[in-house]
Amino acid sequence: xxxxxxxxxxxPKSIAIIGASDNPDRIGYQVVxxxxxxxxxxQIYPINPRLTVLFELTVYPSIDSVADEVDLxxxxxxxxxxxxxxxxxxxxxxxxxxxxxxxxxxxxDLTTEQELAKRVKEYGMRMxxxxxxxxxxxxxxxxxxxxxxxxxxxxAFISQSGAMCAVILAMxxxxxxxxxxxxxxxxxxxxxPEEILHYLGEHTxxxxxxxxxxxxxxxxxFLTEAQIITPHIPLVVLKPGETQAGTxxxxxHTGAMAGVQAVYAGAFxxxxxxxxxxxxxxxxxxxxxxxxxLPHGNRVGIxxxxxxxxxxxxxxxxxxxxxxxxxxxxxxxxxxxxxxxxCPMMNPIDIGPEGSPAIYQRVTEKLLKSPDVDMVLVLCVPxxxxxxxxxxxxxxxxxxxxxxxxxxxxxxxxxIIEAGIPTLIEASIPNFATPQRAANALRxxxxxxxxxxxx
Amino acid sequence: xxxxxxxxxxxPKSIAIIGASDNPDRIGYQVVxxxxxxxxxxQIYPINPRLTVLFELTVYPSIDSVADEVDLxxxxxxxxxxxxxxxxxxxxxxxxxxxxxxxxxxxxDLTTEQELAKRVKEYGMRMxxxxxxxxxxxxxxxxxxxxxxxxxxxxAFISQSGAMCAVILAMxxxxxxxxxxxxxxxxxxxxxPEEILHYLGEHTxxxxxxxxxxxxxxxxxFLTEAQIITPHIPLVVLKPGETQAGTxxxxxHTGAMAGVQAVYAGAFxxxxxxxxxxxxxxxxxxxxxxxxxLPHGNRVGIxxxxxxxxxxxxxxxxxxxxxxxxxxxxxxxxxxxxxxxxCPMMNPIDIGPEGSPAIYQRVTEKLLKSPDVDMVLVLCVPxxxxxxxxxxxxxxxxxxxxxxxxxxxxxxxxxIIEAGIPTLIEASIPNFATPQRAANALRxxxxxxxxxxxx
Numbered sequence: 001x002x003x004x005x006x007x008x009x010x011x012p013k014s015i016a017i018i019g020a021s022d023n024p025d026r027i028g029y030q031v032v033x034x035x036x037x038x039x040x041x042x043q044i045y046p047i048n049p050r051l052t053v054l055f056e057l058t059v060y061p062s063i064d065s066v067a068d069e070v071d072l073x074x075x076x077x078x079x080x081x082x083x084x085x086x087x088x089x090x091x092x093x094x095x096x097x098x099x100x101x102x103x104x105x106x107x108x109d110l111t112t113e114q115e116l117a118k119r120v121k122e123y124g125m126r127m128x129x130x131x132x133x134x135x136x137x138x139x140x141x142x143x144x145x146x147x148x149x150x151x152x153x154x155x156a157f158i159s160q161s162g163a164m165c166a167v168i169l170a171m172x173x174x175x176x177x178x179x180x181x182x183x184x185x186x187x188x189x190x191x192x193p194e195e196i197l198h199y200l201g202e203h204t205x206x207x208x209x210x211x212x213x214x215x216x217x218x219x220x221x222f223l224t225e226a227q228i229i230t231p232h233i234p235l236v237v238l239k240p241g242e243t244q245a246g247t248x249x250x251x252x253h254t255g256a257m258a259g260v261q262a263v264y265a266g267a268f269x270x271x272x273x274x275x276x277x278x279x280x281x282x283x284x285x286x287x288x289x290x291x292x293x294l295p296h297g298n299r300v301g302i303x304x305x306x307x308x309x310x311x312x313x314x315x316x317x318x319x320x321x322x323x324x325x326x327x328x329x330x331x332x333x334x335x336x337x338x339x340x341x342x343c344p345m346m347n348p349i350d351i352g353p354e355g356s357p358a359i360y361q362r363v364t365e366k367l368l369k370s371p372d373v374d375m376v377l378v379l380c381v382p383x384x385x386x387x388x389x390x391x392x393x394x395x396x397x398x399x400x401x402x403x404x405x406x407x408x409x410x411x412x413x414x415x416i417i418e419a420g421i422p423t424l425i426e427a428s429i430p431n432f433a434t435p436q437r438a439a440n441a442l443r444x445x446x447x448x449x450x451x452x453x454x455x
Numbered sequence: 456x457x458x459x460x461x462x463x464x465x466x467p468k469s470i471a472i473i474g475a476s477d478n479p480d481r482i483g484y485q486v487v488x489x490x491x492x493x494x495x496x497x498q499i500y501p502i503n504p505r506l507t508v509l510f511e512l513t514v515y516p517s518i519d520s521v522a523d524e525v526d527l528x529x530x531x532x533x534x535x536x537x538x539x540x541x542x543x544x545x546x547x548x549x550x551x552x553x554x555x556x557x558x559x560x561x562x563x564d565l566t567t568e569q570e571l572a573k574r575v576k577e578y579g580m581r582m583x584x585x586x587x588x589x590x591x592x593x594x595x596x597x598x599x600x601x602x603x604x605x606x607x608x609x610x611a612f613i614s615q616s617g618a619m620c621a622v623i624l625a626m627x628x629x630x631x632x633x634x635x636x637x638x639x640x641x642x643x644x645x646x647x648p649e650e651i652l653h654y655l656g657e658h659t660x661x662x663x664x665x666x667x668x669x670x671x672x673x674x675x676x677f678l679t680e681a682q683i684i685t686p687h688i689p690l691v692v693l694k695p696g697e698t699q700a701g702t703x704x705x706x707x708h709t710g711a712m713a714g715v716q717a718v719y720a721g722a723f724x725x726x727x728x729x730x731x732x733x734x735x736x737x738x739x740x741x742x743x744x745x746x747x748x749l750p751h752g753n754r755v756g757i758x759x760x761x762x763x764x765x766x767x768x769x770x771x772x773x774x775x776x777x778x779x780x781x782x783x784x785x786x787x788x789x790x791x792x793x794x795x796x797x798c799p800m801m802n803p804i805d806i807g808p809e810g811s812p813a814i815y816q817r818v819t820e821k822l823l824k825s826p827d828v829d830m831v832l833v834l835c836v837p838x839x840x841x842x843x844x845x846x847x848x849x850x851x852x853x854x855x856x857x858x859x860x861x862x863x864x865x866x867x868x869x870x871i872i873e874a875g876i877p878t879l880i881e882a883s884i885p886n887f888a889t890p891q892r893a894a895n896a897l898r899x900x901x902x903x904x905x906x907x908x909x910x
Contacts, residue, residue, distance in 0.1 A: 107797040163761035163808070163836040170868035214763060240766040243773035248781075249766045249803060278891040279767065306618035308669060311695040311704045312734065318698035326703075342562045348704060353618070381618040412618075413625035436733040 006191070006199050008095035009126055010137060010181075012071035013042040015144065016063055016094070018085050019076035020046030020054055027100060028076045030146035031134070032057070038136070038143030043068060063088045070094045074134065074144060079103035082130065083115060090123030098144060099129035105187050106131050117189045132186025133162030138179055139205040145184070153178015154207035154290045156200045158193050160185055164212045171283045176425030177290060180205040194221040201229040209235045210286045223271050230272030231455060234289045234448050237273050238282040239264060272451050274444055284430075284437050285444035291428040292406040294449040299323045300442060301373035302348035303363050305355040306381045309412055309435055310348035313379055316439035322446060324348075328372050338362060353383040357394035364398035368405050375406040375442050379435065382416050392420035396427040406445055410438040461646070461654050463550035464581055465592060465636075467526035468497040470599065471518055471549070473540050474531035475501030475509055482555060483531045485601035486589070487512070493591070493598030498523060518543045525549045529589065529599060534558035537585065538570060545578030553599060554584035560642050561586050572644045587641025588617035593634055594660040600639070608633015609662035609745045611655045613648050615640055619667045626738045631880030632745060635660035649676040656684040665741045666692045678726050685727030686910060689744045689903050692728050693737040694719060727906050729899055739885075739892050740899035746883040747861040749904040754778045755897060756828035757803035758818050760810040761836045764867055764890055765803035768834055771894035777901060779803075783827050793817060808838040812849035819853035823860050830861040830897050834890065837871050847875035851882040861900055865893040 015035060021028030032046050036055055044057055045066045051059040060066050063073060063085070073094045075085050082101050089097060097120065104113040113130070120127045128135065134145035138152035147169055155177060159165050162184045169182065180203065183196055193211060200206050209229070216222050226235055241247045268275050274289075276282035300322045304310035314324045326346045327335075335345045339359070344350045349367075351359050360378070367376045378395055382388045388411065399407050409424055409431045411417035424431045432438035470490060476483030487501050491510055499512055500521045506514040515521050518528060518540070528549045530540050537556050544552060552575065559568040568585065575582045583590065589600035593607035602624060610632060614620050620639045627634070635658065638651055648666060655661050664684070671677050681690055696702045723730050729744075731737035755777045759765035769779045781801045782790075790800045794814070799805045804822075806814050815833070822831045833850055837843045843866065854862050864879055864886045866872035879886045887893035 159763075161761065161763040163838070164763040166838070166871070167764065167836055167867045170870050174869050212763065214766060240763065240770050243770050245773040245779045246766050246770035248801075249769040249779070249799075278771070279889045280891070306616065308614075308616040308619040308667065308695065309622065311669060311701050314704040315695050315698045315701035316733070318700040324700045324704070344704075346703075381622055383618070383621070412622045414629050415625050416621070434734045436735070 005126055006195070008071040009098075009128060009191075010135070010142075010199065011140065012096070012142070014045065014068060014070050014072070015040065015042065016045040016047055016066060016070045016073040017076065018047045018063060018073055018089075020048045020051065020059060022051055022054055027146050031074055031076060031144070034143035034145055034148035037148050039141050040143065041141055045070065063092045063094065066092070072096045072098065072144065074098045074100065076100045079112065083112070083119065086116065086119050086123075090119065090125060095125060097125055097127040097129070098132065098134045099127060100132060100134060102131040104130045104189070113187065113189055120190055127190040128183070129186040130189060133165050133184035135181060135183040136179065137181045147182070149173060150182060151176070151178040153180065154205065155179050155210055155286050156181040156183070156203065156206040156208070157210045158183050158185065158196050159212040160188065160193075160214055161212060162186070167279065168210075168212065168283070171279065175283065175287055175431070177283065177287045180207070188217060192218055194218050194225050197222065197225040197229060201225070201233065207233065208286060208290045209233055210282065211235065211237045213237050213239050214241065223267055226271040226273055231452070235273050236276055236282060236285045236289065236444070237268060238276045238279070274447060280437060281440060284432060284441040287430045288406070288408060288441040288445050289448060291430060292408070292445055293404050294452065295374040295406050295446055296449070297374040298446045299325055299372065299374045300377055301327070301367040301370065301375070302377045302379065303360070303367065304348045304350050304379040305353055305383070305386070306379070307344070307350055309379045309381055309410070310350055313377060313410070313435035313439060314348065316436040317377070317442065320439045320443035322375075322439065322442055325372070327370075331366065331370055331372065334366055335363065348379075357387065357390040360391050361394035361398045364395060364407070365401045368398060368402035368407065375445070376408070377438055377442065378407070378409045379412065380409070380417070381412045388417050388420035389423060392423035395429060396423060399427060399429060406442070408432065408438050408441065410435050460581055461650070463526040464553075464583060464646075465590070465597075465654065466595065467551070467597070469500065469523060469525050469527070470495065470497065471500040471502055471521060471525045471528040472531065473502045473518060473528055475503045475506065475514060477506055477509055482601050486529055486531060486599070489598035489600055489603035492603050494596050495598065496596055500525065518547050518549065521547070527551045527553065527599065529553045529555065531555045534567065538567070538574065541571060541574050541578075545574065545580060550580060552580055552582040552584070553587065553589045554582060555587060555589060557586040559585045559644070568642060568644055575645055582645040583638070584641040585644060588620050588639035590636060590638040591634065592636045602637070604628060605637060606631070606633040607635070609635055609660065610665055610741050611635050611658065611661040611663070612637040612665045613640065613651050614667040615643065615648075615669055616667060617641070622734065623665075623667065623738070626734065630738065630742055630886070632738065632742045635662070643672060647673055649673050649680050652677065652680040652684060656680070656688065662688065663741060663745045664688055664690045665737065666690065668692050668694050669696065678722055681726040681728050686907070690728050691731055691737060691740045691744065691899070692723060693731045693734070729902060735892060736895060739887060739896040742885045743861070743863060743896040743900050744903060746885060747863070747900055748859050749907065750829040750861050750901055751904070752829040753901045754780055754827065754829045755832055756782070756822040756825065756830070757832045757834065758815070758822065759803045759805050759834040760808055760838070760841070761834070762799070762805055764834045764836055764865070765805055768832060768865070768890035768894060769803065771891040772832070772897065775894045775898035777830070777894065777897055780827070782825070786821065786825055786827065789821055790818065812842065812845040815846050816849035816853045819850060819862070820856045823853060823857040823862065830900070831863070832893055832897065833862070833864045834867065835864070835872070836867045843872050843875035844878060847878035850884060851878060854882060854884060861897070863887065863893050863896065865890050
């Protein structure tokens with residue numbers, strides 16, 4: 001499998017939008033708008049026989065009336081018109097297609113979908129979709145989708161479902177998780193997740209791949225591609241259908257094979273795939289893997305300014321298979337030199353409600369430097385004494401003392417800590433809403449590190 | 456144990472604040488402000504020898520200079536001055552105390568705390584604290600705390616830790632969870648959680664009790680009180696220290712007994728206590744129990760407009776011990792009368808991305824009326840076609856067709872669905888951020904119902 005066959009799709013120099021519209025509620029409008037907002041660096045050809053100008057772009061009556069070469073055509077017509085549009089694209093010599101139109105196999109119409117596949121193949125084109133949301137490549141500035149609120153970063157996200165793309169993108173925005181690409185492949189009639197995986201393995205801006213996977217048509221091929229990629233790039237999969245009832249639900253809405261679900265977990269583990277079982281877990285795993293170095297062991301050092309959350313964090317770390325060992329006496333002695341002797345210092349170290357930004361920084365730096373701590377988790381419940389922005393800045397400063405060691409925060413009390421979050425996001429320090437979510441994310445980081453060491 | 460001895464504390468007609476301050480950064484300012492913002496219906500006596508007026512209230516130089524009776528004195532002085540203040544209160548005949556000052560047993564000073572306890576007892580007073588955040592009773596309009604952003608509702612929350620109060624209150628605001636009371640009891644030197652539990656059992660506005668419990672000094676008494684209350688009022692406990700490492704952490708920061716942790720789970724279950732193991736779980740359980748009726752069985756009916764989240768919900772429900780059975784043929788036939796035949800209707804029923812508010816309402820009403828469904832979970836991922844406010848209103852309308860059956864929503868894609876949330880909160884329909892959290896909350900509701908049926 002060569003990724004060059006996807007070059008015209010993922011690196012088009014010219015894009016036509018067949019079904020471009022001047023109605024802002026229509027996808028045919030939103031896709032053109034996305035391409036422009038994203039500052040696409042090539043030619044854009046909106047196609048619509050009833051329009052002449054859209055966003056100051058010349059609108060063409062048909063694909064054949066475009067004089068230049070077209071690398072990619074995005075088809076957003078109603079299903080009835082899709083086959084004709086594919087023919088027109090084929091005759092014109094268009095190299096690749098995104099068919100966003102729906103109503104094919106996902107709604108029971110296998111016949112039209114097979115015909116679509118046949119024609120695409122006959123013309124030697126490649127196709128993403130049908131029934132998909134397109135793709136965005138942030139580094140290349142290609143927003144070939146109606147989704148355009150995508151921040152740039154290192155995660156490539158693959159999903160059959162456009163709805164799951166919307167959900168995951170929204171959750172990502174809230175935590176500052178940035179994307180290199182997202183790709184919604186819809187019915188995978190031509191290009192499926194296995195081939196996209198292969199492409200992403202050679203996509204430089206991508207440092208992490210996330211995948212929402214309901215069913216896989218070519219499971220063996222997917223696992224083979226995964227095995228090639230995972231030694232270099234972490235791959236996190238959110239795979240529903242873990243229970244019998246879930247399997248049934250998938251069968252009824254995608255017609256995907258049942259029974260296969262049970263064998264996935266083992267095969268995934270072997271292929272180095274990290275499996276998330278909930279949306280929160282998936283986002284948290286992607287967030288931490290996208291910007292933290294891997295730990296050399298599973299020992300967590302915890303800093304808190306309040307006992308309760310500290311204990312919740314210890315519980316959560318332990319339940320996640322991480323160690324929270326008492327700090328060595330030397331380290332405790334160092335803490336004692338600048339903290340009141342009454343502060344619990346065994347791990348967690350509790351710097352108390354009056355713990356200042358300077359104290360936070362000093363203690364964080366000590367743990368980042370300690371050979372007895374592999375990962376650092378910093379908790380804060382702001383009190384009347386706390387300046388959460390200053391504390392966030394202190395953590396950012398501390399991080400510089402050893403950027404090689406994983407460092408995450410858990411700022412508790414949502415509306416009170418909001419002001420500190422942008423500082424952390426800016427510095428790529430992942431913040432989690434609860435101690436449990438922080439611990440769970442560290443578990444994924446540790447699992448990745450352990451798997452690589454075991455190779 | 457009689458709750459009348461707590462009347463002066465929780466129903467004071469007059470409150471003195473010893474250590475009132477005109478500095479907005481000080482607790483002595485914030486507590487007076489809270490009482491005023493909360494529109495306390497009795498007398499407020501700020502005490503501070505260096506002030507004469509505060510918020511247009513007369514400030515008294517000392518507690519003895521107040522001519523009238525004082526039911527409750529809130530002491531916010533530095534520790535060194537607390538014992539003298541207690542003596543002054545005792546001589547004056549003050550009935551109850553809240554000591555917010557810290558630095559006692561929690562920081563190793565057992566001697567002063569024992570002396571404090573002795574004097575409070577000698578004067579026949581009752582005391583909340585020391586090292587506590589006070590309490591708020593919303594129905595009675597008593598905001599005897601520096602925490603004043605507490606919405607009224609049915610949950611009474613008890614916590615040793617003031618920090619956990621801040622965390623839980625912030626999380627509650629985000630989801631519209633309202634409070635009848637919150638009580639931070641600090642070191643429990645006089646009044647502990649067991650006695651507060653007893654009081655709350657007779658507190659009419661309270662329909663649900665939540666408790667953050669690190670260690671219990673009087674475990675047997677607590678369980679006895681719980682057993683009396685739980686047949687009438689659900690009691691949810693968030694109890695850290697589930698792991699060995701967590702137990703050690705508690706020991707080092709509260710000095711509470713270790714080893715006892717292991718026996719709690721069983722004793723809690725027997726006493727009808729619902730145990731949450733994470734912050735999210737605690738909030739979700741409280742949210743659903745505070746405003747939903749109990750189900751008559753564990754069968755969940757799921758509505759979605761997108762396959763993926765539907766499958767995630769089925770998985771999560773199954774893993775939570777709930778049943779997601781195929782709908783009976785009669786119900787599917789009813790759906791078929793107004794839905795395209797291609798919509799998967801087996802459970803989940805997937806009304807598709809173009810599912811309108813009217814369709815949402817109709818399907819929700821059918822499930823609320825069906826004898827084959829005990830609880831209804833409605834999912835929505837907004838698409839370009841969706842008006843999330845109108846869909847939220849449709850669910851509120853549907854709910855009226857059978858308010859006796861539990862109904863929850865899961866609106867996915869955070870920033871896109873925000874506009875719909877106030878409508879749901881207003882109608883007391885709990886909304887959850889992910890299918891897993893919704894399913895987990897339904898599990899708590901079902902667990903409560905099953906326990907009551909087993910009695």
